[in-house]
Amino acid sequence: MRLLERFTSTSGREGSPWTGLSAVFLKEMADHLTGARMRILEILILVTALGSVYTALNDIVSGGSQEFLYLRLFTTAQEPLPSLVGFLGFLVPLIAIALAFDAVNSEFNRRTLSRILAQPVYRDAFLFGKFLACLATLAVVFSAIWLLVFGIGILRLGVPPTAEETGRALMFLFATIFYAGIWAALALLFSIVFRSPATAALASLAVWLFFTAFWDIVAGLLVPVLGPKQILTIGDMLALGELELALARISPTTLYGEIAVILLQPVVRSLGLVLPIQLDRALLGSPLPLGQSLIMIWPHLTGLVAVTILLFALGYVLFQRQEIRA
Amino acid sequence: MSEFVLEANNLTKRYGNFLAVDHLNLAIREGEVFGLLGPNGAGKTTTILMLLGLTEPTEGQVRVLGFDPARQPLSVKARTGYMPDQVGFYDDLTARENLTYIARLNGIPYREIERRVDAALERVKLTEVAHQRVGTFSRGMRQRLGLADVLIKEPRLIIMDEPTQGLDPELAREFLGLIRGLKEDGITILLSSHLLHQVQAVCDRVGLFNRGRMALQGTVAELARQVLGGAYRIQIQADGPAEKLSDALQRIPQVIQAHHAGANRFEVEARDDLRAEAAEAVVKAGGRLLSLNVEQQSLDEIYARYFEEAKHAAA
Numbered sequence: 001m002r003l004l005e006r007f008t009s010t011s012g013r014e015g016s017p018w019t020g021l022s023a024v025f026l027k028e029m030a031d032h033l034t035g036a037r038m039r040i041l042e043i044l045i046l047v048t049a050l051g052s053v054y055t056a057l058n059d060i061v062s063g064g065s066q067e068f069l070y071l072r073l074f075t076t077a078q079e080p081l082p083s084l085v086g087f088l089g090f091l092v093p094l095i096a097i098a099l100a101f102d103a104v105n106s107e108f109n110r111r112t113l114s115r116i117l118a119q120p121v122y123r124d125a126f127l128f129g130k131f132l133a134c135l136a137t138l139a140v141v142f143s144a145i146w147l148l149v150f151g152i153g154i155l156r157l158g159v160p161p162t163a164e165e166t167g168r169a170l171m172f173l174f175a176t177i178f179y180a181g182i183w184a185a186l187a188l189l190f191s192i193v194f195r196s197p198a199t200a201a202l203a204s205l206a207v208w209l210f211f212t213a214f215w216d217i218v219a220g221l222l223v224p225v226l227g228p229k230q231i232l233t234i235g236d237m238l239a240l241g242e243l244e245l246a247l248a249r250i251s252p253t254t255l256y257g258e259i260a261v262i263l264l265q266p267v268v269r270s271l272g273l274v275l276p277i278q279l280d281r282a283l284l285g286s287p288l289p290l291g292q293s294l295i296m297i298w299p300h301l302t303g304l305v306a307v308t309i310l311l312f313a314l315g316y317v318l319f320q321r322q323e324i325r326a
Numbered sequence: 327m328s329e330f331v332l333e334a335n336n337l338t339k340r341y342g343n344f345l346a347v348d349h350l351n352l353a354i355r356e357g358e359v360f361g362l363l364g365p366n367g368a369g370k371t372t373t374i375l376m377l378l379g380l381t382e383p384t385e386g387q388v389r390v391l392g393f394d395p396a397r398q399p400l401s402v403k404a405r406t407g408y409m410p411d412q413v414g415f416y417d418d419l420t421a422r423e424n425l426t427y428i429a430r431l432n433g434i435p436y437r438e439i440e441r442r443v444d445a446a447l448e449r450v451k452l453t454e455v456a457h458q459r460v461g462t463f464s465r466g467m468r469q470r471l472g473l474a475d476v477l478i479k480e481p482r483l484i485i486m487d488e489p490t491q492g493l494d495p496e497l498a499r500e501f502l503g504l505i506r507g508l509k510e511d512g513i514t515i516l517l518s519s520h521l522l523h524q525v526q527a528v529c530d531r532v533g534l535f536n537r538g539r540m541a542l543q544g545t546v547a548e549l550a551r552q553v554l555g556g557a558y559r560i561q562i563q564a565d566g567p568a569e570k571l572s573d574a575l576q577r578i579p580q581v582i583q584a585h586h587a588g589a590n591r592f593e594v595e596a597r598d599d600l601r602a603e604a605a606e607a608v609v610k611a612g613g614r615l616l617s618l619n620v621e622q623q624s625l626d627e628i629y630a631r632y633f634e635e636a637k638h639a640a641a
């Protein structure tokens with residue numbers, strides 16, 4: 001009842017909910033872009049990007065298919081280095097977490113929070129401003145990397161990127177920002193829950209580790225429990241396959257990996273099981289048009305965004321209820 | 327709008343089973359300086375947080391400048407300055423940058439910001455260090471910056487939680503001077519403290535807080551009458567027969583109590599300034615009057631006496 005009251009009273013509250021949003025956003029953005037933390041992250045990401053693109057270039061120049069050269073800069077791995085996409089898969093969460101894990105609790109510990117919340121700003125505007133600043137900072141960093149990759153490509157490959165390559169890379173950039181959004185929202189949530197930034201960082205990293213390293217194992221254990229008891233028909237087979245896929249996709253890391261495959265390797269036409277009937281459509285070799293690729297990853301993208309919104313909303317509810325003493 | 331700038335009715339806050347604030351009633355008039363007094367844990371900070379809508383009351387209503395902090399938080403916060411008991415700043419920003427951020431949050435027009443920041447810094451005498459990082463500031467400078475921060479929005483009401491905490495006597499006096507200056511500008515002020523003589527120095531009225539209840543409320547003289555019984559305490563030094571002298575003093579009309587306080591000293595509690603009558607009584611009773619003093623009622627004494635009695639009552 002009280003909760004209901006709270007919600008009706010928030011919907012009927014005075015003034016724009018976004019009063020002060022731009023002030024918070026600009027301040028946070030300036031903090032991020034000038035902070036020492038950002039310098040470290042930039043160096044980290046620059047080194048990995050240069051390293052993996054350099055090895056990819058060696059591979060590309062030494063032969064192989066001449067299609068989608070620029071996309072191959074992202075996806076080519078050469079021992080001992082993983083591809084740039086592989087790097088991004090685990091660097092992006094780390095960067096997002098690094099930017100957001102102390103967003104709220106550091107203000108609390110510096111005792112600036114009560115002073116800020118005594119200004120005419122809603123708590124959601126404050127939170128959202130911080131979140132947006134995180135996303136914008138991440139967008140700036142990733143865009144810089146993308147430009148760097150393309151720049152190196154133009155210098156070393158000698159051919160300009162095609163429109164399709166550019167489009168696909170751009171879509172992948174957006175997807176990467178969304179993917180980062182989930183981890184930023186998670187870290188922001190923990191920065192509200194835990195008063196100590198170290199605990200918040202640790203909790204975020206634990207979740208990240210769980211999904212990158214252990215989720216496959218957990219999903220493997222869950223499949224026999226949840227799946228069909230006997231495999232008799234092809235229907236059972238399919239059901240089992242779908243279940244495996246569905247479980248795997250609970251992890252944002254899997255979603256991001258699939259998005260990367262679809263967008264950057266257009267010859268891959270399907271995810272998961274392929275039936276013989278579908279084979280002519282899933283024929284390897286002829287690349288999928290960009291539009292079709294987009295349709296395939298659309299559910300993934302909406303999934304990423306939905307989880308981000310959910311995490312943010314949860315953080316907001318917890319923050320709204322928190323009493324801010326000094 | 328009612329005549330009161332700030333009103334609280336039956337304001338109550340419960341933490342689980344613990345009653346932090348218990349049916350508090352409070353009304354502060356425009357231009358008044360009101361002091362909330364009470365020992366640690368009395369519920370002063372909790373009350374202030376509820377007045378500002380920073381925490382939800384369990385029960386009761388609040389009106390600040392005619393607005394309800396729960397329903398119209400932006401209107402309240404745009405007009406009310408709040409200085410928390412431990413002001414914090416962004417240490418890596420300068421004083422000016424810190425204030426500018428607050429001005430932006432208040433939606434103050436761009437051209438206006440610089441003027442207001444300058445005026446606020448000037449007022450608290452921090453103009454010279456405006457471009458210094460706040461991380462390098464001393465406690466006193468931070469506290470003054472806290473006041474500047476509150477002044478940015480040109481508030482009608484300022485609420486300060488223990489504003490002189492941690493300041494040396496010199497700085498504290500200076501700070502109280504600043505507060506008096508604000509009062510002259512017509513700003514209503516509510517402050518909490520347990521430094522009694524400071525409260526007495528600036529406040530028009532005080533409220534004595536004890537375990538979540540507002541035990542007493544009024545001007546210092548009113549409180550003295552309630553707690554100490556008499557508003558005046560006269561100290562007399564006189565040679566002569568002790569019995570006889572204290573009897574004579576006791577017989578003066580308006581005297582509440584007179585007693586022999588050892589050696590040649592006597593104490594008289596009275597409802598009025600009875601120095602002349604007391605002198606006469608001493609002389610008539612055959613005493614030799616050596617000195618006669620009327621003691622100013624100090625809040626310290628009221629406070630000590632009140633809590634002593636409260637402790638006895640509880641035991």
Ligand SMILES: Nc1ncnc2c1ncn2[C@@H]1O[C@H](COP(=O)(O)OP(=O)(O)OP(=O)(O)O)[C@@H](O)[C@H]1O
Binds near residue numbers: 323365369371
């Ligand atoms: N979140 C909370 N949960 C439980 N009890 C609380 C909480 N916050 C405050 N209290 C209790 O409420 C009481 C009043 O606290 P409050 O901070 O208002 O006191 P105060 O008068 O400001 O004291 P001080 O002079 O030490 O600042 C205290 O006994 C405190 O322990």
Ligand SMILES: [Mg+2]
Binds near residue numbers: 411487
């Ligand atoms: Mg307090």
